[in-house]
Amino acid sequence: MIIQGTETLTSLIHIISESLLTPVVIILVIFVVLAILCLGGIINEYFSRNPIKSQDFEKLVRDISFSKTPAEIGEKVNGSNLFDWQKEVLLKIADNHDIGINARKALASELISSEETRLIKSTNKTDILVRLGPILGLLGTLIPLGPGLAALGSGDITTLAESLTIAFDTTVTGLAVGGIGYLVSKFRKQWYESDLINVETLAEVELESINNQK
Structure with a gap:
């Protein structure tokens, strides 16, 4: 009775395992398309990115530090080579110069945190590919090996060859x-981390400059 129950469960697991092969292959194909799109996207981003140079960044720090009014800070930020989202954060801080010191710090922290969350979300897609790609490749490798080994036992070399081909193809793809x-x-995390450090530094300089204007 126990043996019969074990055989039933084993057969059920075998059916489930074989039924997963088609979804695994489909998802791998989708992941390949996403990977190609992401690769094209980062190549385009690499050539279109124009981060602020170190000497320009140093000059901007000094310009903001010696600005006499929030409006002057806004002019320096708008005239810089910062990215649009960096300018937006710094301009919002300057526009709220009339609130308290602690409130300004909290606002600056929240604005930077929101941008950090947005940038992290933009890398989530590729992080999924990193984690699930090899896992699906491994599944695509192991699932066909069962029928392949069974075919080997019965002398069916053709089925074995087909199973091994699927196994190797899914492994390489994953x-x-x-x-x-x-x-x-x-690459994206390196770029975005550098961008966040720049805006955090400028925000601190801006907060100090506004405080000194009071």
């Missing part, structure tokens, strides 16, 4: 997807 996702995530 690893390629994970590799592309890793590269895209790595």
Whole structure:
């Protein structure tokens, strides 16, 4: 009775395992498309990015620090080579110069935190590719091996060859997807971390400048 129950459960697991192959392959194909789009996106972003240079950044820090009014700070920020979202954060801080010191600090912290969350969300897609790509590749490798080994036992070399082909193809595809996702995530996180450090530094300088104007 126990043996019969075990055989039933084993058969059920076997059916479930084989039924997963088609969804795994479909998702891998979708991931390949996403990986190609992400790779094209980061190439385009690389050539279109124009981050502020170190000497320009240093000059902007001094300009903001020696500004005499919030309006003058806004002019310096608008005339800089910062990204639009960085300008938006700094301009909002300058526009709220009339609130208390602690309130300004809290506002600046919240604005920067919101932008950090937005940038993190933009890398979530490739992070998913990094984690799930190889996992799906491994699933696509293991699932066909069951029928392949069974075919080997019965002398069906054709079925074995087909199973091994699927296994190798899904492995390579999963690893390629994970590799592309890793590269895209790595470069974007480096860029965005540098951008956030710049805006945090400028926000501190701006807060100090506004406080000294009071």
